[in-house]
Amino acid sequence: MGNEPLNAPDLHAPRIFRPEPGDPGRPKRGLDDEALRTQATIFRDDLLAGHTILISGAGSGMGKAAAYLAARLGANVAICGRTREKLDGTAALIREETGREILCVEANIRDPEAVETLIGAVHDHFGGLDTLVNNAGGQFPQDAIDFSRKGWLAVIDTNLNGTWWMMQEAAKRWRADGKPGHVINIVANVERGMPQAAHTCAARAGVIYLSKTVATEWAPHNIRVNCIGPGVIETEGFRMYPEEALARFHNANPMKTRGNAWDVAEAIAYLASPAGRFINGDLMIIDGGQAQWGVVWPAGMPEYFSDNGAA
Ligand SMILES: CCCCC/C=C/C(=O)SCCNC(=O)CCNC(=O)[C@H](O)C(C)(C)COP(=O)(O)OP(=O)(O)OC[C@H]1O[C@@H](n2cnc3c(N)ncnc32)[C@H](O)[C@@H]1OP(=O)(O)O
Ligand SMILES: NC(=O)C1=CN([C@@H]2O[C@H](COP(=O)(O)OP(=O)(O)OC[C@H]3O[C@@H](n4cnc5c(N)ncnc54)[C@H](OP(=O)(O)O)[C@@H]3O)[C@@H](O)[C@H]2O)C=CC1
Numbered sequence: 001m002g003n004e005p006l007n008a009p010d011l012h013a014p015r016i017f018r019p020e021p022g023d024p025g026r027p028k029r030g031l032d033d034e035a036l037r038t039q040a041t042i043f044r045d046d047l048l049a050g051h052t053i054l055i056s057g058a059g060s061g062m063g064k065a066a067a068y069l070a071a072r073l074g075a076n077v078a079i080c081g082r083t084r085e086k087l088d089g090t091a092a093l094i095r096e097e098t099g100r101e102i103l104c105v106e107a108n109i110r111d112p113e114a115v116e117t118l119i120g121a122v123h124d125h126f127g128g129l130d131t132l133v134n135n136a137g138g139q140f141p142q143d144a145i146d147f148s149r150k151g152w153l154a155v156i157d158t159n160l161n162g163t164w165w166m167m168q169e170a171a172k173r174w175r176a177d178g179k180p181g182h183v184i185n186i187v188a189n190v191e192r193g194m195p196q197a198a199h200t201c202a203a204r205a206g207v208i209y210l211s212k213t214v215a216t217e218w219a220p221h222n223i224r225v226n227c228i229g230p231g232v233i234e235t236e237g238f239r240m241y242p243e244e245a246l247a248r249f250h251n252a253n254p255m256k257t258r259g260n261a262w263d264v265a266e267a268i269a270y271l272a273s274p275a276g277r278f279i280n281g282d283l284m285i286i287d288g289g290q291a292q293w294g295v296v297w298p299a300g301m302p303e304y305f306s307d308n309g310a311a
Contacts, residue, residue, distance in 0.1 A: 004234055007189075007207070007269075012130075012299040014145075014147070015142070015143060015146065015243050015299060016142065016191070017140075017141055017142070017241070017299055018140075019239050019240060021046070023239075026206055026239065026243065026276065028236075028237070029039065029233035029234055029235060029236055029238040030061055030234050030236045030237075030238070030260070030261060031065060031235075031261050031262060032259055032310065033089075033093050034287075036064070036065060036068050036093065036261075036262075036293075037093075038276075038311075039065075039069075039262045039271075041069060041073070041266065042266070043071070043266070043273070044073075045073065045074055046073070046074045046268050047073040047074065047231075047269065047273050048073040048074050048269065048272060048273060049073075049074035049075070050074070050076075050077035050130050050131050051070075051075045051076070051079055051128045051130045051131065051272065052075065052076040052077075052078070052122070052126040052127075052128055052131075053070050053075045053078070053129075053130060053131045053132075053133065053272060054078040054079070054080070054107055054118075054122050054129055054131070054132050054133065055067050055070070055077070055079050055080075055117075055133040055135055056079070056080050056081065056133065056134055056136035056162075056166060056171075057080075057081050057088055057133050057135045057137065057267075058079035058080070058081060058087070058135065059081040059083055059085075059086025059087045059089065060081075060086055060235065060237070061233075061235030061236050061261055062135055062230070062233060062235060062261045062264045062265065063079065063081070063090075063133070063135040063136065064089075064090045064093075064261070065261035065262050065264070065265035066133060066135065066171075066261075066264065066265040066269070067079050067090050067094065067102065068090070068093055068094055068097070068265070068267045069262070069265040069268075069269050070269060070272070070294050071094040071097075071098050071100050071102060072097070072098055072270075073269060075272075076102075076103075076126045076131075077100075077102040077103070078096065078102065078103040078105065078106055078122045078125065078126065079102060079103070079105070079108075079120075080104070080106070080107040080109070080136070080283070081106070081113075081136060082106065082107070082108050083106075084175050085221050087104040087105075087106065087161065088104065089103070089300050090102070091103060103122065103125045103126070104120065105109075105117075105118050105121055105122075106224070107209030108162075109134075109136050109158065109163070109165060109166055110157045110158055110161060110162045110166040111163075111165075111213055112169075112294045115162075115165040115166055115169050116140065116169055118169075119166075119169045119170055119173055120196075123173060128154075128177070128179060129170060129173070129181065130172070130175075130181065130182065130272070130282070131167060131181075131182045131183075131184065131271075131272040132167065132170045132182070132183045132184070132251060133183075133184045133268055133272075134163045134166050134167060134183065134184070134185045134186060134207075134299045135161070135184065135186040136158070136162065136191075136202075137158055137159040137162070137203075138155075138158065138159075138200075138237060138240065139155045139157075139159070139184070139197050139199055139200035139219070139239065139240070140194045140240055141197060141241055141242075141245070141298035141299040142231045142299060142302065143196055144198035144199070147198075149197060151199070154201060154306075155199035155200055155203060156202065156203050157205065158203075159200055159203035159204060159219065160202075160203040160206045160207060160210075161230070163185055163207050163210075166208075167185070167214070167225070167235070168210075170188055171218055171221070171223055172176055172185065174221060174222075174223055175221050177225075179221045179222075180221075180222035181221075181222070181224075182223070182224045182225075182226075182271070182272065182276070183211070183225045183226070184227070184228060184268055184271055184272070185207050185211050185225070185226070185227045185228070186227075186228050186230065186264070187204040187207050187208055187227045187228070187229050188200060188201070188204045188230065189228055189229045189230065189231045189285055189287045189290055189291055190204050190205050190229070191269045191285075191291045192291065192294075193246030193295070194295075194296070194297050195295055195296075195297055195299050195301075196297055196299045196300075197296075197298060197302075204229075207227065208227050208283055211225045211226065211227050211283075212225075212283075215280045215281030216281065217292065219280065220289075222274070223274075224279070224280040224281075225278075225280065225281065226271055226276075226279055226280065226281070226282045226283070226284065227282070227283045227284070227288070228264060228267055228268065228271075228283075228284045228285075228286060229283055229284065229285045229287065230259065230263075230264055230286050230287065230288065231248060231252070231253055231259060231285070231286065231287025231288055231290040231291075232249045232252060232253065232258050232259065232288075232296060233258065233259040233260060233261060233263065233264060233286075234258040234259070234260055234261075237259075239297050240246060240298075241299075242298075242299065244296075244300070245297065245298050245299060245300060248297075249296055249298075252290050252293070252294035252295060252296045253287055253288035253289050253290035253292065253293055254288070254289045254290075254292070254293045254294075255288035255289060257288060259287070259288060263286055264286055267284060269284055271284070
């Protein structure tokens with residue numbers, strides 16, 4: 001609903017949208033450091049004191065906000081991502097605002113050996129791990145019929161396989177150490193499908209049902225597994241989408257607005273806190289009601305649907 005056709009795409013021609021890296025002509029999106037510094041939280045200062053949390057993809061967006069909030073609440077924070085400068089940016093913000101040092105590890109979650117080293121490094125540094133947040137991920141907008149094989153594999157490998165390597169490795173360590181653990185997988189709102197993002201929809205649906213399955217299998221080890229499904233959350237990750245499409249993203253939910261990274265960061269803090277102790281195998285949707293209302297067309301809705309399907 002609420003999606004006007006974008007440039008009336010020709011149904012017979014393959015389409016591709018590839019943003020220029022760091023295109024200076026495009027506005028910066030999401031909460032910058034100044035905005036993060038001034039966010040209020042409902043949580044008490046020491047809510048996560050003594051709690052060790054590892055957040056992937058925390059050099060930007062929701063991962064960065066979640067790492068910053070966790071540090072403010074007293075957690076021992078470890079983060080990973082592929083780009084050292086971005087990780088250093090998160091560490092610097094946390095140092096300036098809280099005086100705390102965090103552990104930054106450059107790692108590609110698609111590489112299971114790098115993941116093994118990462119989980120080992122967190123245990124060596126902090127003496128254990130309480131919550132793993134699998135937030136690293138992404139996709140590009142394209143009609144599924146035009147996906148290249150390499151593009152399909154890149155998205156599946158990141159969002160499904162990468163998430164799995166991380167949660168399996170963390171769980172192996174928790175089982176070996178006889179320690180409880182908790183996994184939070186950041187997925188997406190896949191309930192009505194994800195036109196022009198079928199690769200990520202397939203991967204995220206896989207993660208949701210993988211999570212529900214191991215939430216049962218791993219309960220005897222005192223390991224909980226939950227998912228968070230964000231809707232349209234304005235972050236740096238929006239660079240992957242055309243400006244014309246971004247201008248309409250908010251129309252996909254009945255609140256006609258966008259969420260921000262703090263909305264998701266606070267949900268992560270809640271689930272990681274003692275308040276989440278009986279929540280297991282769940283999917284928490286944070287989407288302003290999109291699941292009941294609309295669908296995002298990140299590369300433009302074809303003319304065919306322009307009556308919005310309303311009866
Ligand atoms: C869907 C609507 C929901 C709206 C709300 C959702 C928002 C978000 O999720 S925000 C986004 C979060 N962040 C991102 O998505 C950014 C991160 N994304 C990526 O890094 C890439 O999309 C990636 C997941 C594919 C990363 O893979 P990587 O291997 O690092 O990337 P490459 O650039 O080497 O690409 C590999 C391969 O993938 C195909 N491809 C990449 N970009 C596009 C594109 N824009 N269009 C079509 N195909 C693309 C392509 O085959 C690439 O290989 P080469 O052709 O050899 O480059
Ligand atoms: N924003 C939104 O509206 C929505 C976002 N999501 C998902 O939420 C998560 C966070 O998104 P958001 O904060 O918006 O986006 P960002 O692009 O800002 O964050 C994604 C982070 O993941 C890291 N990353 C990507 N691939 C890998 C990899 N292979 N190994 C390690 N790190 C990786 C990136 O860093 P680097 O490239 O340096 O490695 C980046 O910092 C993503 O999984 C996203 O797809 C889901 C639904 C909606």
